[in-house]
């Protein structure tokens with residue numbers, strides 16, 4: 001970047017100019033040089049959902065600190081490991097913990113691992129997250145297949161694609177109306193049906209956090225057709241789709257969004273982790289079966 005401009009440029013643009021194609025490729029190559037597996041599926045584990053990575057066999061576990069130029073996880077419930085191995089014999093790469101903009105990272109940095117996955121040869125990204133249930137018919141513990149998102153940060157210069165574009169990653173003006181792959185959603189729903197597991201499908205919204213939402217914000221989102229609200233996933237889904245990978249995402253409803261002005265209830269992270277732990281096994285079962293199905 002020209003020195004004259006460097007103090008006048010948006011944070012995402014700075015990240016994107018520093019994490020060049022060559023630099024991201026160096027991270028991908030560093031990882032590939034250390035494993036025999038060639039994963040075509042990547043999985044991102046949300047808050048409290050990292051147990052899935054422990055199901056990966058013959059795994060190589062890389063703490064984020066070990067990986068050159070990788071950010072660090074700072075959130076309780078996000079271990080901070082990249083796990084590469086076999087999930088029921090299917091080669092996968094699994095993020096045991098993700099990056100959020102409230103940790104102080106630019107959205108471009110939060111989503112940089114999607115570009116690493118792309119350059120490792122990944123074709124499908126599975127995103128999981130914890131979210132507050134806004135749809136009045138949702139219960140704590142419900143699993144929602146994400147069919148679309150509303151992400152106000154992505155309408156602004158906090159969009160991770162802001163900055164110089166490298167067409168080797170993806171196009172300057174990517175479409176965002178078909179991010180969540182329909183066939184994958186249908187496949188996942190079939191698996192849940194066969195297992196007699198109830199699923200929801202809906203719209204996810206994410207904000208930067210770290211605070212949860214006000215009552216009025218939640219009511220406005222409800223009016224917009226949002227079903228669950230979180231602090232991640234939409235940015236990763238956007239970048240994964242921009243990079244040409246197929247995207248599938250699920251949100252676990254870990255708490256009920258409070259839309260009553262005079263309620264004594266409020267969301268808290270311990271509840272989020274507790275619900276995630278309680279539902280982890282069902283989620284792991286579904287995702288493992290799904291990975292097997294889509295690997296053919």
Ligand SMILES: O=P(O)(O)O[C@@H]1C[C@H](O)[C@@H](CO)O1
Nearest residue numbers: 046047129130231232269272
């Ligand atoms: O990483 P995810 O989106 O699963 O975690 C959500 C958002 C915050 O990190 C945390 C708040 O409790 O849960």
Ligand SMILES: Nc1nc2[nH]cnc2c(=O)[nH]1
Nearest residue numbers: 130131132229230231267
């Ligand atoms: N923004 C937000 N993120 C969450 N993550 C888990 N629950 C919630 C919630 O209610 N709101």
